[in-house]
Amino acid sequence: MIKKYIFITGGVVSSLGKGITTASLASLLEARNLNVTVMKLDPYINIDPGTMSPTEHGEVFVTEDGAETDMDLGHYERFIRTKMSRNNNVTTGSIYSEVISKERRGDFLGATVQVIPHITNAIKNHIIKCGKNFLITLVEIGGTVGDIESLPFLEAIRQMAVDIGRQHVLYIHLTLVPYLLTSKELKTKPTQHSVKELLSIGIQPDILICRSHYVMNTYDQAKISLFCNVPEKAVISLNDVNSIYEIPKILNNQGLDDYICKYFNLSVPLANLNEWEKVISSLNNLKGTINIGIVGKYVVLPDAYKSIVEALKHGSLKNNIKVNIVFIDSQDLEKNGIDLLQKIDGILVPGGFGYRGVCGKLIAIKYAREKRIPFFGICLGMQLAIIEYFQNVLRIKHAHSTEFFPNCIYPIIALIDEWQNFPKKKIIKKQDCNLGGTMRLGNQKCYLTRNSLSYKIYHKDFIFERHRHRYEVNSHLLRKNNLLQLIIAGYSVENQLIEIIELKNHPWFIGCQFHPEFSSTPRDGHPLFSSFIKAAYKYQISSKIL
Structure with a gap:
């Protein structure tokens, strides 16, 4: 079967919980007996976070094979059974270092080395390498749409749909739907502008996950669907919760895993969330x-x-x-x-x-x-x-x-x-x-x-x-x-x-x-x-x- 790729981008502001949302979705797909892994593309120029201060970037997560990686890989391992490795985290610095080393060795045979195609090809090669032994690879792109640093990654994932076929690639965009206390309403305009920014890069999101303090009503979901060209059932409301371990169930209740399985034409069992229900039950007692x-x-x-x-x-x-x-x-x-x-x-x-x-x-x-x-x-x-x-x-x-x-x-x-x-x-x-x-x-x-x-x-x-x-x-x-x-x-x-x-x-x-x-x-x-x-x-x- 042809490999499937799910790319998760973020918009409006950072720190929306993109890593936790990605991990939660991966756990849902794993609960349907699908073989999944998760990858993080980080836009900073450091080779890895190993020399970065914890006050700058949070903890450094260490994989079994000894890679110093982004802390989001810790979220991935806490939500799915698959162990992360050095293949699951790539930075702008590591990509450029790799490409420059090849140029110095003469691997490009005197060609002018450019962002497109050399940098984007290197990114795509790492994505394919990471997902080699898995049916579905979820790829989280660090930062937000509109960041200069993220542009090579966004261009690479745009090209992936052309390379392997749009039916094998799914784009998820995570945005903020803020609540204004003065007017006592959720505002959808930031999400609309974020999607517009993504469209300007050539990426049409298939699913929108809307982070908000409160659960979105059907009116707001319909409005976002209309203006962002996304089906209503693909507009997912993700409100603040007491524990991050409740998120898989919240996404499942809105049919996110069903939508993805139908998109990829996968005939698999329903998600078995017994283990997560036990975790939630323990948390509440x-x-x-x-x-x-x-x-x-x-x-x-x-x-x-x-x-x-x-x-x-x-x-x-x-x-x-x-x-x-x-x-x-x-x-x-x-x-x-x-x-x-x-x-x-x-x-x-x-x-x-x-x-x-x-x-x-x-x-x-x-x-x-x-x-x-x-x-x-x-x-x-x-x-x-x-x-x-x-x-x-x-x-x-x-x-x-x-x-x-x-x-x-x-x-x-x-x-x-x-x-x-x-x-x-x-x-x-x-x-x-x-x-x-x-x-x-x-x-x-x-x-x-x-x-x-x-x-x-x-x-x-x-x-x-x-x-x-x-x-x-x-x-x-x-x-x-x-x-x-x-x-x-x-x-x-x-x-x-x-x-x-x-x-x-x-x-x-x-x-x-x-x-x-x-x-x-x-x-x-x-x-x-x-x-x-x-x-x-x-x-x-x-x-x-x-």
């Missing part, structure tokens, strides 16, 4: 509330910790407990002390880079250790937990990380080439000349220590989890000491690298070098997050009794 504090430096933009936030919610579903997430700026802890932690039932210190806010994170970790509050340290959070333990329990005051103090006397955390020869030679940290893609990335095997809490949580001898970091625990120094209550609960192949640590005398104190949040989904959750939520609830109950 959560009992009790616990407070989980995320202590970080990027809390001004919660999207910097998007996967962690969602993984905590997934853990709440598994325990039937509502989670109230409290973002705590680690620098505020440095200024104001531990008062911000007084009503917290569980403390999570996520990954990060740079020294800013580190002291505040160490304060939170010490507080969790001494007050026996459930603690979860991820990546840098684990490294800082080890530093705090060495400084305050083992009394090795100079223990620290060479990321922050390149010449520290006791480098318990360091680049691997700084401690492989330790103590024979102390290698001074050298600045990387190229930061992009130079970390330990993607799925890595981790062996679990029998009788550890982590082993009991996973019920496995070994696991695979995704990494994104440069610095490692200095195994030579760690094993030189009597660690007292600190135990190594997970380690890499040949026992080279420390992957998980725990405290034996603590109800729940776990640090992991990897990022478990990247593999958590609402239907399955992740065992570490589920166990952490359960421990936080127990702590809340016990603290009330005391």
Whole structure:
């Protein structure tokens, strides 16, 4: 069967939830036993988001094969079973870099290299490559129609309909239908202008998904249908909801998946949404509330910790407990002390880079250790937990990380080439000349220590989890000491690298070098997050009794 392509564009304004809408639609088609994947085309000139600040672009999502990608790929994996890879995210920077490299090698045989056809051909080749093993490929185009940066992508998807046949390509346009409080009505004109802009590029949308605060009435849908040349049943109203996991059902209730299957002439079963209905039912029947504090430096933009936030919610579903997430700026802890932690039932210190806010994170970790509050340290959070333990329990005051103090006397955390020869030679940290893609990335095997809490949580001898970091625990120094209550609960192949640590005398104190949040989904959750939520609830109950 000829491959099918669904292209999703956005108009009027950004941040309408195009990625979540795309993921929700993909989940609907998957629920009809269709083999689907999702791709993101990003208009920025960075090769990938790996070197971008989280406050600029949100979190960097890491795939199993080690690609640093747009955070929307996290949405895709949370909604469908298909795992994303480096093929599922392409940027303007990566396309231009590829084409320029070919030009330098002489691959174009002296031709003048232009946006059309060379750039657009490269984009189309990546789309086809991504969808090679799938019947339907959904492609989300970043930005909005009218952005200069998005024009090559829009031209490429226009050409796709010519190349493979219009009947195998479907265009969906997501727009804003704002509500004016003064006149108490929804306004359709922005959507009309957005569609007009798309038409000027040569793309007639087949379906319009209209984002609004309220459900659109039939009059507004008919008006949009008339002025935008789209059938009324292809004008979908998508209003604000309490949970993003309600969206597949909302789209299904309006017949979006039926319309698409008929368009492509696909004879497939009706969507089986039992799993999503269970998720929604669980969301609506959560009992009790616990407070989980995320202590970080990027809390001004919660999207910097998007996967962690969602993984905590997934853990709440598994325990039937509502989670109230409290973002705590680690620098505020440095200024104001531990008062911000007084009503917290569980403390999570996520990954990060740079020294800013580190002291505040160490304060939170010490507080969790001494007050026996459930603690979860991820990546840098684990490294800082080890530093705090060495400084305050083992009394090795100079223990620290060479990321922050390149010449520290006791480098318990360091680049691997700084401690492989330790103590024979102390290698001074050298600045990387190229930061992009130079970390330990993607799925890595981790062996679990029998009788550890982590082993009991996973019920496995070994696991695979995704990494994104440069610095490692200095195994030579760690094993030189009597660690007292600190135990190594997970380690890499040949026992080279420390992957998980725990405290034996603590109800729940776990640090992991990897990022478990990247593999958590609402239907399955992740065992570490589920166990952490359960421990936080127990702590809340016990603290009330005391």
